[in-house]
Amino acid sequence: MWSRCARSTTITNKKNQEKKVNFSSSVPFPGEPSEPCMKTPVPGPNTKKLLSELSKLQQAGSTQIFVNYDKSIGNYIVDADDNVYLDAFTQISSIPLGYNHPDLLKLFEDEHNLKSLINRPALGVFPGDDWPSKLCNIVSLVAPKGLDHINTMMCGACANENAYKHAFMAYRRKMRGNDNFSVEEQTSCGLNSPPGSPRLAIMSFLHAFHGRTMGTLSTTRSKYIQKIDIPAFDWPAAPFPAYKYPLEENEACNKEEDSKCLAVVEDLMEKWTKKDIPVAGVIVEPVQSEGGDNHASADFFKQLQNICKKNNAAFILDEVQTGGGPTGKFWCHEYFDLETPPDIVTFSKKLQLGGYFFTEDMKPQQPYRTFNTWMGDPSKVIMLESILNIIKRDDLLQLVRDTGDYMKCQLGELEKEFCPLVHSTRGRGTFLAITAQTPEIRDDIINRLRTKGVISGGSHPQTLRLRTSLTFTKKHADIFLDKLREVLKEIKK
Numbered sequence: 001m002w003s004r005c006a007r008s009t010t011i012t013n014k015k016n017q018e019k020k021v022n023f024s025s026s027v028p029f030p031g032e033p034s035e036p037c038m039k040t041p042v043p044g045p046n047t048k049k050l051l052s053e054l055s056k057l058q059q060a061g062s063t064q065i066f067v068n069y070d071k072s073i074g075n076y077i078v079d080a081d082d083n084v085y086l087d088a089f090t091q092i093s094s095i096p097l098g099y100n101h102p103d104l105l106k107l108f109e110d111e112h113n114l115k116s117l118i119n120r121p122a123l124g125v126f127p128g129d130d131w132p133s134k135l136c137n138i139v140s141l142v143a144p145k146g147l148d149h150i151n152t153m154m155c156g157a158c159a160n161e162n163a164y165k166h167a168f169m170a171y172r173r174k175m176r177g178n179d180n181f182s183v184e185e186q187t188s189c190g191l192n193s194p195p196g197s198p199r200l201a202i203m204s205f206l207h208a209f210h211g212r213t214m215g216t217l218s219t220t221r222s223k224y225i226q227k228i229d230i231p232a233f234d235w236p237a238a239p240f241p242a243y244k245y246p247l248e249e250n251e252a253c254n255k256e257e258d259s260k261c262l263a264v265v266e267d268l269m270e271k272w273t274k275k276d277i278p279v280a281g282v283i284v285e286p287v288q289s290e291g292g293d294n295h296a297s298a299d300f301f302k303q304l305q306n307i308c309k310k311n312n313a314a315f316i317l318d319e320v321q322t323g324g325g326p327t328g329k330f331w332c333h334e335y336f337d338l339e340t341p342p343d344i345v346t347f348s349k350k351l352q353l354g355g356y357f358f359t360e361d362m363k364p365q366q367p368y369r370t371f372n373t374w375m376g377d378p379s380k381v382i383m384l385e386s387i388l389n390i391i392k393r394d395d396l397l398q399l400v401r402d403t404g405d406y407m408k409c410q411l412g413e414l415e416k417e418f419c420p421l422v423h424s425t426r427g428r429g430t431f432l433a434i435t436a437q438t439p440e441i442r443d444d445i446i447n448r449l450r451t452k453g454v455i456s457g458g459s460h461p462q463t464l465r466l467r468t469s470l471t472f473t474k475k476h477a478d479i480f481l482d483k484l485r486e487v488l489k490e491i492k493k
C-alpha cells in the first residue's frame with residue numbers, strides 16, 4: 001500500500017556549502033489531497049454556527065476550526081465547511097503519522113485490541129495479562145538509554161506531576177537513608193505540615209511550559225493567563241538562554257549566555273537551601289516550546305545536569321513536545337550526549353498517552369505512592385506500539401531529518417528575502433521556528449496562512465512554529481514555503 005519514492009535535492013546552507021539531501025523515505029497516504037483547497041472564507045458558515053452552539057456550553061474562545069475527522073487524511077485536515085488545509089501544527093504536535101493512517105485504521109478490527117479498548121482497566125491493580133509484555137516492548141523499543149522503568153499516565157501534565165512526586169520521594173529517601181516513616185511524619189502529612197509534608201522545591205525556567213495541573217503550574221512560566229488567580233508553590237525560576245541567530249555567527253555571546261543562566265541556577269539552588277526549601281528536582285524542556293522555541297546548547301544541558309548531581313536534585317527532562325521523533329531523533333536529548341542518563345524523561349503527545357521513563361533510583365519503594373484509577377490506557381499503548389513499528393519500518397526519523405534540513409535552509413532564504421519581517425530560523429528536524437518582527441505580524445502571518453489553507457502555530461511572544469507529522473515530505477514543505485512566501489509578500493507591501 002505504501003509506495004517508496006527516491007528523489008534528491010541540493011540545498012545551500014548559510015555558509016554557502018552545498019549539501020545533497022536524499023528523499024528516500026516513504027511517501028504519504030493513498031488518497032491524500034495534493035494541495036490545500038479553500039471553499040469558503042475562514043471561518044465559514046458551518047464553523048460559525050458550530051462555534052455559537054459550543055459557546056453556549058463552554059468558553060470556546062480557543063476553538064479555531066471544527067474538523068471533519070472522517071475526511072481528514074495524511075497531512076491534510078478538512079473543516080466543517082469542507083475547506084482542506086495542509087496541517088503543519090498537527091493538534092499541537094500530537095499526531096505522529098498524519099490523519100487516518102491505513103495501518104492504524106486496522107488496529108481495532110482485531111478482537112483482542114477491541115476488547116482492550118472497551119474494557120478499560122484500573123491498570124495499577126487489575127492490568128491485563130499482556131500488560132507486562134506490552135510495557136517491556138515499549139521499553140525495549142524507545143526507552144531513553146539508562147532508563148528502563150516506565151509509568152504510564154493520562155497526559156503531559158499528569159506525567160510531569162507524577163515525575164515531581166518521584167523526585168521528592170527519592171530526595172527524602174536519600175536524606176532519611178531509608179523509607180521508614182516516623183509516626184510524626186505519618187501524622188503531620190495529614191495537616192500538610194513538615195516533616196511529613198516537607199518543604200521542597202522543583203526548579204524550572206522562565207518561559208517554561210510543563211502543564212496546567214496544580215503542581216506543574218508552579219513550574220509553568222510561559223503566559224500569565226495560564227497562571228493568574230491560581231495559588232503557587234514558592235519554587236525558583238532560572239533564566240533560560242536567549243540565543244542570537246545564526247548560531248554559527250554568535251558562538252561567543254551564546255556561550256556567555258549559557259554561563260550567565262547556569263550561574264543563576266547555582267545561585268538559586270543556594271538561596272532555596274538557605275530558605276529551607278531545598279531543590280529536589282530541576283525540570284527542563286530540551287527546546288522550550290510554548291515559550292517560543294528557545295534552544296540551548298548540549299553544553300548547557302550537560303552543565304545543568306552536573307549542577308543537579310551536586311545538589312542531589314533529580315534532573316527531569318520534559319520531552320512531552322520534543323519526544324517521538326520531530327527533531328529527527330526519537331528523543332531530543334540524544335543530541336546532548338549527556339555523560340550519564342537523566343533521572344526522569346517525561347512524554348505524551350506523539351506517544352498518544354502520558355508517562356515517564358525513570359532510573360532504578362527514582363523508583364518508589366511502596367505501592368500506591370504514584371497511582372490513579374486508570375494510570376494510562378492499554379488501547380493507547382496498542383496504538384503506540386504500532387506507531388513505533390511504522391516509524392522504524394518506514395524510516396521516518398530519516399524522513400524528518402531530510403525534510404527538516406530542506407525546510408530549514410528554505411526558511412533561511414525567506415529570512416534573507418524578507419528581513420526584518422522574519423528572522424532567527426532555528427530548530428532540528430521539522431521542529432522548526434522563525435521569529436516575526438512583532439507579535440502582531442506573527443498573528444497576521446498565521447491568520448493569512450490559514451485563509452490560504454495552511455495551519456501553523458504560534459508561541460510566545462512572536463514565534464511561528466512548525467509542528468508537522470513525521471510523514472511530512474518535501475512536497476508538503478514546498479507547499480508550506482510557497483504559501484509563506486505569498487503571505488510575507490502581502491505583508492511587506
Ligand SMILES: Cc1ncc(COP(=O)(O)O)c(C=O)c1O
Binds near residue numbers: 209290320321322349
Ligand atoms: C513541554 C510540555 N510539557 C507539558 C505539556 C502538558 O501536556 P498536556 O497538555 O498533555 O497536559 C505540554 C503541552 O503542550 C508541553 O508542551
